[in-house]
Amino acid sequence: MWLQVRLSEVCLFLQAMFTLACCFSDMESGPIATSGSVQPNGDRFKIEGRAIVPGVKTQDWISSARVTVEGEEYIGFLRTDGSFVVNDVPSGSYVVEVISPGYKFEAVRVDITSKGKMRARLVNFIKTSEVIRQPYPLQLRSSGPHTYFMKRETWGWTDFLMNPMVMMMVLPLLIIVLLPKVVNTNDPEMRKEMEQSMNMLNPNPELPDVSEFMTKLFSGSKSSSSKAGQDEGNRMDEDEDEGTEVFTKRKLESNWDRYKESEKDGPSDDTPTQRGTDYHVLLESAGKEYMTCSFEMA
């Protein structure tokens, strides 16, 4: 009996406790007001920071800018002094960006722990765990206006002159025109000097000179071509045709043979002296050509 009473008492007590607990819980959920702004938002936090565009007044750019967190998941707007707050953000890791059509800003990753601790670091999409700390509250400094436009190619004298084609044309022309005036070929001393330099270049007098060889080649080919023309009848009407005939491979070979023949004949004559005088004649008559030739070789 006593036990029963006791039990019912306990029950009552428990019930009372329960109602009390209910009251308390009610108390907690009821007056939202008293607990202030922290409670209803629970585990919601705010991301704070400041964006600066150096050298630009805030009113010139803030009206077109906004702060996005994780794409468009959360959006904040810039205050008149450039600072911003993004409210109502739960804990997690977010990429915070200031998006402005005019100015560039670097994105920052902000980590919020479940207790509300904040950390800002550089964004790295490949190594997401890499931490390079950034100041928090965020300090975002614009690196200048966006470069949306390509530069037009402008026409300038330097571009024109530095063109390789133009250089190839202009420089030889300059040399042809100017060098003979600079170097006086009629001066005997100068001529001697030149002779010496030529000898230096051509140490072996036995070896045939290039220019001489060329002249011989031309005259020889001419004769050969005339021969060919005779052989083949009346096909050679124009000089141009002759030229093409001359420079075919086969004809060249034959020319080499001819040259060898002349070489064989050579030693009987007094060739070195003969050659020397020939050369001087050549030099006098076509000094300019010689000069260009040497330049190109150099």
Next chain:
Amino acid sequence: MYKSTSLFVIFLSLFVVSEAVFEDQVGKFDWRQQYVGKTLFAHFDSHSQTSKKLFLATDKNIFASFNSRTGDLFWRHVDKAGPEGAIDILLLHGQDALMVVGDGRLLRSWDTNMGGLNWEAVLDTGSFQAACFVAIQDTVKHLAVLKNAAISLHYLTNGHQKWVENLPDRDTVQYQAVYSGGEEEIYVLGVVPNSHLTIIAYSLEDGEIIKQHYSISVTAVLMCVSGIRAVCVCSLDLEVSPGFQPVLVSSQPHPARSPISEFFLQLGPHHHVLLQLNGDGYTIAPLRDFQPAFLVSFATTGEKTVAAVMTPKNETACAINLFSADSGRRLLDTTVIFPLDLNGGKPHKLYVHAFLKKDDSVGYRVLVQTQDHALTFIQQPGTHTDTGTYTQTLERTHRHWNVHTDTGTYTQTLERTHRHWNVHTDTGTYTQTLERTHRHWNVHTDTGTSTFTLSASLLDIMGKSKKISQDLRKKFVVLHKSGSSLGLFGIDSKSGSILWKHYLENVQPNAVFKLIVQRTTAHFPHPPQCTLLIKDKDTGLASLHVFNPIFGRKSHIALPVLPRPILQSLLLPVIDQDYAKVLLLVDDQYKVTAFPSTKNVLQQLQEMASSIFFYLVRSDQGNLSGFRLRKDLSTERIWEVVLPTDVQKIVAVNGKRPNEHVHSQGRVMGDRSVLYKYLNPNLLAVVTESTDTHPERAFVGMFLVDGVTGRIIHEAVQRKARGPVHFVHSENWVVVSSSCCSLATVVVVVVVVEATHHIYLYRNSKYFFLKVGLPSGAILSLPKMFLDPRRPEVVTEHSREENLIPYAPEMPIRTEWFINYNQTVLRVKGIYTAPSGLESTCLVVAYGLDIYQTRVYPSKQFDVLKDDYDYVLISSVLFALFFATMISKRLAQVKLLNRAWR
């Protein structure tokens, strides 16, 4: 290693052909129209007399400032889309605009002068009911915010909360209004339906309840509350139109003073009554009856309060008149005519800005919002001499602030049930061995924009744009849905001006649309023909609207009767004798209706029936099935693919563009062999999303299905990815983008190629560019080169010869690639491209919140002179040469003469 490759990529990307803009091209052939949405709240800047500012809050969660004289946008702030960014109320006080956002989530104060934020405060939970300014001794210092369960008072200077109080009996009472008349009290009005009203007076200082008043009311009466008393309006002999909920329009010119004692009561759609509360505060007397009257509004300037009433004048115009509020007398010379556009909507709302003229009479400006969401600003004539013209121009700019298409959503929804068709000419030729080259790679962004979303890109041209002539000028049709009316707009691609508009009434709110071009302008004298398929999403019943896209006129063509729900529509390349392409509509019994259905067409269809295939997608069943047309226009099922719905669901199915032109059949590899593209015109790309949304287990799947045989040619799965999925299917490649766990967007590229043949083929320089909409509003023109699955990790001789960029997991995004430079298009829904009359030029239209149109030159302008072509230099050189010859000729003559004399 990674660093160096990425550097290399950036270095290489400098030399990649890019569609960049030159600075002098700005605005030359591109235009942007910025829109804001449907106006919810509008305020004139009454801070100073000469202010030209107009503030709007819209249903697109935009707070914008306009120049009221020209309609130009000063600035706008675009908040998050959806209910979280919804603007509940906009109040204006001096230079500050107060705004409650997201059903009472945030309280914001804006500096309207600079367009920046003053402060932002987080409000307590609870759904928002009302807000009002609270003034003490003629200065407004606080804002009271009423929620369904609590009332709070905030300082205007910093948003801090002064006090917050719970409302009594909040389970039974619906609190609806909050009011302050400049005294030390704040009144809250609550209603218990079918029972009584509750009025509670709070102390401004500490939020204590001073008074509480209940008024027992009879059922269904109209109550008017003044101060703490409630006055019954039902005593008056007023008759409310049956089925109409009466609306009360009152005005409180200044929060520090009590509202004016006159108010409007709307008794019917076109019936308003001006009533006056008598001085004793107990009785109400009618001042004037307005019938018919469309809209009424109060406006106050100085000490005078006027009422503006819009009355119908004739079929095409409305008249707006001013009435003195305290007497109900009409003011002389205040009539303004508002032209009613028969094609446009009816007037919906009236905003009046009154001001005192020099002679102390009241002048006013009105902003009329029509049902098509357009705003028209009208100034009273006489104040300016050029009013007439300027209202006109303003109308042009303002008329369609939110012409935006709903096509983005419609492709999403329509695709789920059906889309696209297949016409196959030769089956079974693609049985050659297939070599599948595919690799998945993650694309991340480097700087700037980190969410790399392929918002929509190159999907297809569709019926959106059609040629008007063979030059660069085209016309495109924009659909805009507002309520039950669907607006069709013809827009000139050169200037962006609206050439015509047409409204279709009584369109179901959840209808989906498809725009089909049946005949282009190429078949003179037959007019071009466009067909709009409107389908009710619930019943599946469809209707057709056929119109001429050049003039917007409805074509008088016999339309087919569609008694059954429509599952699929397909446009065949078959043309009738009038050169209109044939549209086939498949109903739920798999019977086919042809439009136009002339004898000629039916005969052609019978001949071609065995080669006409189509497919149906049932997303809810995970079913993809292919059908073939029979000669009697019935169908037979030939294949079926079932994707179990418990694992994944079909998100989108896309075929290729029917008019796609493939320029090169293959690609030359480094070893002189040719990699042939697998160019099956019937290939379908099916994208699925996993039903499991856990970030670790979620995946996005992609199947390539032959639309004729039903064979699955390839399948790919991207793990740890989730929607929204965007993809492009063209030639032999599919690009699928989806968002990955850590924000970055993953792009998967699948290229299907056939076996290689060792033949030398010379290169064809056709460049592809993908248009990508970024969340920042930029439209990125991404060279297809970067989306090549064969990008090597280690550079070899061969890969260098093939111009392959070394692989890098991160995608470089350069601001030079933004084809819309700073003309951002926010919330991009779709991007359409269309070839133009010039081979080198493409037209691009991007739409979302705004519309942006530009031209792009994917392979540079090879067929026109560059726009920086130096005409002056060329002509001056020519002239100089000409004169030089003349002069030298003359000189030579002189010289010859001299020589002859010698």
